[in-house]
Amino acid sequence: MPVKRYDDVKKDIAAGTPAPVYLLVGDDDGALTALVNEFASLVEEDLRAFNHDRFHATDKGVSPDAVVQAARTLPMMAPRRVVVVVRAEKWLKPKRRGAEGEGPAEEESSAELDALEGYIASPDPQTTLVLVAADVDKGRRLTKAIYQQAVVVEAWGFKNDREFRSSELRAILQQAQAWIQREAKAAGRTIDPDAVRLLAERAGADIGRLRADVERLLAFAGERKRITREDAEEVASDQTSQDRWAVANAIERGDTATALRELALALDAGVVPYLMLGQLAWVVRDRLARVNPSGVRAAVNAVFRTDTDIKSSGGDPRVLLERLVVELCDVRLRQGPVAQAVPTRRRS
Secondary structure, eight states: OOBOOHHHHHHHHHTTOOOSEEEEESSOHHHHHHHHHHHHTTSOGGGHHHHEEEEETTSTTOOHHHHHHHHHSOOSSSSOEEEEEESTHHHHSOOBSSTTSOSOBOOOOHHHHHHHHHHHHSOOTTEEEEEEESOOOTTSHHHHHHHHHSEEEEOOTTSSSSOOOGGGHHHHHHHHHHHHHHHHHHTTOEEOHHHHHHHHHHHTTOHHHHHHHHHHHHHHHTTOSEEOHHHHHHHSOOOOOSOTTHHHHHHHHTOHHHHHHHHHHHHHTTOOHHHHHHHHHHIIIIIIHHHOGGGHHHHHHHHHHHHHHHHTTOSOHHHHHHHHHHHHHHHHHHOSOOOOOOOOOOOO
């Protein structure tokens, strides 16, 4: 089925004519949460204890089989049952073990995923199943089945998709500024233009961060009607780079200071250390191998050592990654054979 607009799904819910299966995917947690709450209205409030199930896919004991069983259960004293599964990316885009995303996926058994796929192909007409995911792997068989047979709503904030090109950032920032103004007006406040720009620039394309910043700002302002740049500076998240390859690019230039700063920004923004390590391993294989082939061996050894130390809790992952970044920048700057410590013979 084609991706459906957010507002159209709300109309279907209000009319009492929802589809049997939905996938809500995106990074706009506020929009997705609001839509999930709309689905709850399909069941009378007094009967929700019997006809509204909510699962966290990441919780221990929660499996696709459990979800299918709940979805197949007949509603009690009501025409419809609603089953919601949040964090469904565990099944639709499972994390992979290993620094470079290699190795078996951390996922449910294929039999359980097959059961969920079978349900999606033939859902119970008295149940509305809602899967909520931050992201999905569209190459997986289960995800393909969902996109073919379920109603999909994508909520990527100001973006059209999960990824965006740097050329789109200006338009995204303009949309973000307009959104901030609307939120302030709805709260009965005015916000100075330079405060609006600061909030938009610091959040960038991250709608979740922008929502959180604006909520904190409104609370911080209290009863004051005018919000200034100084207010925004007090609560806005620290600025992060919009280039997810900023660390790699800085290493390729041999710019140690920038690489360390970008690494700190990425980790503070929530990037998992292992994902960053995987990116640094790619830098060694692809970029350093071209600019300084003779230094690759030392760089590879540094990556493996860091991988082992992180796995064995051999130090703070942040400190270990900082040390690795410094070493890789040093390899880049040498442009020649890496100096090896060679023991000298003592003359007799």
